[in-house]
Amino acid sequence: MPSANQHIAIAGAGLVGSLLSIYLAKRGHNVSVFERRPDMRQATTDRGRSINLALSNRGLRALEEVGLAEELKKVAIPMHGRTMHDRQGQLTFQPYGKEGQYINSVSRSNLNIVLMNKAEALGVKFYFNHRIASVDFETTTLLLQNQESKIESHKFNAIIGADGAFSAVRGSMQITDRFDYEQNYIAHGYKELHIPAGATGNFQLEKNSLHIWPRESFMLIALPNPDGSFTGTLFFPFEGKQSFDSITTKTEAEFFLKEIFPDAFALMENPAESFMSSPASSLVTVKCFPWTKNKTLLIGDAAHAIVPFYGQGMNAGFEDCRLLNEWLEKTMEWNEIFSEFQRQRKPDTDAIADLALHNFIEMRDLVGDSKFLLRKKIEARFNQHFPEKWIPLYTMVTFSDDIRYSRALAIGQKQKKIMDEVMQTPNIETTWEQLDFEAIVSKL
C-alpha cells in the first residue's frame, strides 16, 4: 500500500463514498469526503431518496470486512423470493435460491447514516454543501465551491470520485482526450407509490418477499419497510399508448392503477394523487473508460451506473470498495493501483450492466409465464443434484461473493443455451422429472 497517512479526497458522501472512506481510514489515511448536498442526518427535509435497496452477498461481504454487517442485518428485512401478483390478484411465489438464501430490504438513508457515523468515528472528515467544480489531474487538485459559494483549491495524494451517475469528477475527465463514454436511457421511467402499514402496524402483503406485478411491457414492484409499509415503484414507459405521457389526469391515473393493479390499488394511500404529483424519474446506464487519470479514480455509479433490475447497483459499488482495498495491500503507487483496479474490474461492471438491463424483461414479463417458472424449477433441481456444477445465474450474481460478474454472465449464457434445448423436450411440463439430469448438467 502507499505509505499510511496519505491525504485522500473522496467526492460524494453516498453509500460507496462513505464505505470507501471507512476502508481508507482503517488503513491509517487522512480522508476528506466532499458532498454537494447538506448532511442528511441533520436536514429535516431531503433525507436523500426515500427508497429501499436489496442488499445481497457482495455488499454484505464488504460490510462484514468493515464490521458493520451484523448491525445492518438487524434492521434489514429478508426477502426469500418473488411474489407475483396477476391481474386477478392471484399470487405465485418463486424462491430466489435455496432454503436460507435471501436478499435484504434495507433503507438507503439508514444505511448511509450508519456508514457516515462509522466513518466519522474513525476520523474521516465530511464536508457537506461542497460542490466539485473541477479536478486538475496533473496535480491531483480538487477545485471546490464551498458553502459560501467561494472556490477553494486543495491538493491531495489521491482523489476518488464516488459522486454517482452524474459524477462531477467524471465530468472533468470527459473533457480530456481519448475518454470513452456512453450514457443510455431506457424507455421506461419510474414513480414511487406507497403502501402503508395496516391499522395495527401489520404488513398488508407477505413481509418476506419482493412483490412484483408483472404486466409484460411494464411492472409495479414493492419492497417491505420495517414499519410495516411497502415502498412501491411503478416502472412504466415515458411515451406510447400506455405511458406516463398518455395518463394526464387524476381520473385517468386512478382508472389505470385500479384496473391494472387491483390488489395493490386497494392497499395504497391516494395512489392517483401520488402518481400525478411527482414527475417520472429516468433510468440510465453509464459506461466509461478509463476510470483513472494519474492519481484520480472513479468508483461505483460514477464509473458504471446501472439500471436497478438486478438489485446490484449498490452491491457492485461495495464490491468495488472491497477489491480496491485488496489492491491497497500491494506496495504500489496510487496511479499503478488505480490502473490495475480498473483493468481487472471493468469487464465485471460491463457484465452486470448488461445483466441488469436483461433482468427487466425477466421481471416485467417472464416471471408471469408458466414456462419460465418451470424452467427455473428445473434449474433449481439441477442445482440441488449437482450443487457445485450447476449454479443458477441469479444465484451466482446474488448469493455468491466470489464469482466475478463477467464469469457469471458467461456461464449464464451457456446455461441458457442448454435450457433452451431442454425446454424443447416434448411434454416437458409433465416429463421433466424424467430428464437425464447428469447428462444435461455435464454439457455445461
Added chain:
Amino acid sequence: MPSANQHIAIAGAGLVGSLLSIYLAKRGHNVSVFERRPDMRQATTDRGRSINLALSNRGLRALEEVGLAEELKKVAIPMHGRTMHDRQGQLTFQPYGKEGQYINSVSRSNLNIVLMNKAEALGVKFYFNHRIASVDFETTTLLLQNQESKIESHKFNAIIGADGAFSAVRGSMQITDRFDYEQNYIAHGYKELHIPAGATGNFQLEKNSLHIWPRESFMLIALPNPDGSFTGTLFFPFEGKQSFDSITTKTEAEFFLKEIFPDAFALMENPAESFMSSPASSLVTVKCFPWTKNKTLLIGDAAHAIVPFYGQGMNAGFEDCRLLNEWLEKTMEWNEIFSEFQRQRKPDTDAIADLALHNFIEMRDLVGDSKFLLRKKIEARFNQHFPEKWIPLYTMVTFSDDIRYSRALAIGQKQKKIMDEVMQTPNIETTWEQLDFEAIVSKL
C-alpha cells in the same frame, strides 16, 4: 416548409454548416452562422486543418443541388482506385469501381471557402469569433460569447448545431434528461507527413490514386493535391510495442519510417522532424439520440462523428443537408420536421459509423492480402454480369447517392456470407472464372 423569412441560427461555419446555410438561404430564410474560430479566408495562420478529403457521389449530389458541383470538380483530383505499396516498394492497383467511377481528392479549406463565399452571396451572415455558450431549447435562444467576450442572447425560429464532433450545442443537450450519448476513441491516432511535388512540380507518385501502405496493424495513406504534392497520414497505435508512445527520438522515428515505408520515406521532406514535432491526433466515433429538442437540431459530425476510413464523414454530412432540405418541402413546423428527419436518418448514420470502423481493418490489413484482392475481383465480375443485382458494398456506399447506408450495410452483410462460401471453393485462385455466377448472385 415553414413560411419563408424565418430567422435561423447555424452553429459552425464548417463544411456542413456552410452548405446548410446555402440551402436555407435559397428557401428565403434569414440565416446567421456563428463560428468560434476566425474567418479562415482572412486568417494568415490557422486556415483550418490542411487536410484533403475524398468527395464522392453523396456529397456531390448535394453540391449539384446548390449549383457548386461543376466549380468544385475543376479543382478536384479524381482517384480511380487504391495503389498499395508493400515493404519492398512493389505496387498493386485495385480499382474502386467500374471504368469512370472515382472519388475526388479535394482540399477541405478550399471547399469550405467556396461554400462560405456562395452563402454570403445569397445573403447569409457569418459571425466569426463567436462561441456558443449554451442553448435554451424551450425558447430557441442562443447564448453567445462574442469577440469582446461579452455574452449575447439571441432568439431564433430554429437553431441548427453543425458545430462538429465536439459540438457545444450538443453539450447543452447532453445535460437535459434522457439524452443518449456515446463517444468512443479507437486505439490509433494520426500524424500528417508531407510528400512534396517533384523538382518540376510533378507528382512523385501516381496522381490519380489513393495510396496505401498497409502494414496490418497500422498504415500510411496519401492523397494528391493540385500543386503536385501529397498529404500523407500515418494511422498508428497510441500505445504498445510499435506505437507513437514507443518512438521517442528523431533517430527512432527516422529508423521506423525508413524501414517500414521505404519508398514513401525517400520522397518525404524531413519526415522524422515532422513526426516528432506534432502531437498525434485522436479519432472518435460519436453517436447520440435524440438529435433534436424542440426547434433545435444537431446535424453532421455534431450528431454523428465517424472515423475517416470510408471517406464518408463529409459526404454523410452533406447528405444530411440534402435530406433535411427535402423535409423542408412539407408544410410542417420546425420541431416536426426535425423529429421526422432524425427518425429517418439515424439508422443510416449508425450504419456508416460501423462501416467506417470496419473499413480501417480492410485498408490497413486486407488490401495487402491476395485472397482479399481476388475476392474483390470476383465481386467485380458479378457486378459486371449482373449490374442491377450485385453491387459491391464499396460501390453502394461511395458511388450511389440513393441507396441508404443502412440498406448498403444490410446487403453487404448478405454478400459477405455468400462470398465467404465462394472463397471456400477448392483452388478458387485458378477456377474462379468457372463459377456459376448466376446461381451465386441469385442467392442475394
